[in-house]
Amino acid sequence: MKILICSDSHGLTDELIELKKRHGDMDYYIHCGDSELTGDHPALDGYRVVKGNCDFGSDFPEQLMLRAEDHTILVTHGHRYQVKSNLINLRYKALEENANIVCFGHSHMLGFEMVDDILFINPGSLRLPRGRSEKTYIILEIVGKKKILHVYDVNHNQLFSETLE
Template identity: 50%
Template structure:
């Protein structure tokens, strides 16, 4: 399984179109964790699984998505309803409730990946206004067998090799 995860693009369109074009045929899903500030039906997000963030006014975007992809349960949310800027505890409770294998969220604009209770929690950072680093980022998550690889990329598609992580289940 291979997934592209992006969040907090706040009105950007060319960058999202570029991600669709570059990765659309090589990943199992394109995922947007909210605050796109775009409308449902816009071409720039047509291929994305997308949720509503605190800056999104489009009510057709759901607050959360739970989806099975290649036998894995993926949970996507923006994170503001789970207070992710303060703690991942609430999000972890929800992840347990839906039996998620992967939990993708945004809101804080701070990239990161960690395993909690044998689930991957990942924030891809922000394509527009990163916090904690200067690079505008998105993430690629790959699972092969019992190994999960996480790679973060800049908006110019350069891997931030120092942030590459591998987790063994």
């Protein structure tokens, strides 16, 4: 199973379309909010999208729950869980939803970590990265219990990969 995860594109459209063209073999395309586009915008076609704090008037849901093999994925923007300071509130939400993978954005900072057997993934930002110069997204590959995270910049250069079990 392969899942493309992006966030915080803040009005970009060509980049979202190009991601789908470049990576056409994904099982899911996830946008963790702050697209600043409408739900019917062609650039979001095929993406599962949640509402971010800059998605005013959108009809996107606050969160999504997805199944990927034996995994339950919670997708949210993160602003309602104070993710800029820590993951504790988001961890409680993941436990409440029985999620073992959480995808979120909001901070514009690329990162991922395992906390109590829950994988937290922030793909960074396609438009305004913080903490690094590259505008990033992630492809999560799930093979059994193994999770392989491939980190790319918006120019489709693979920056690095990491395997978690």
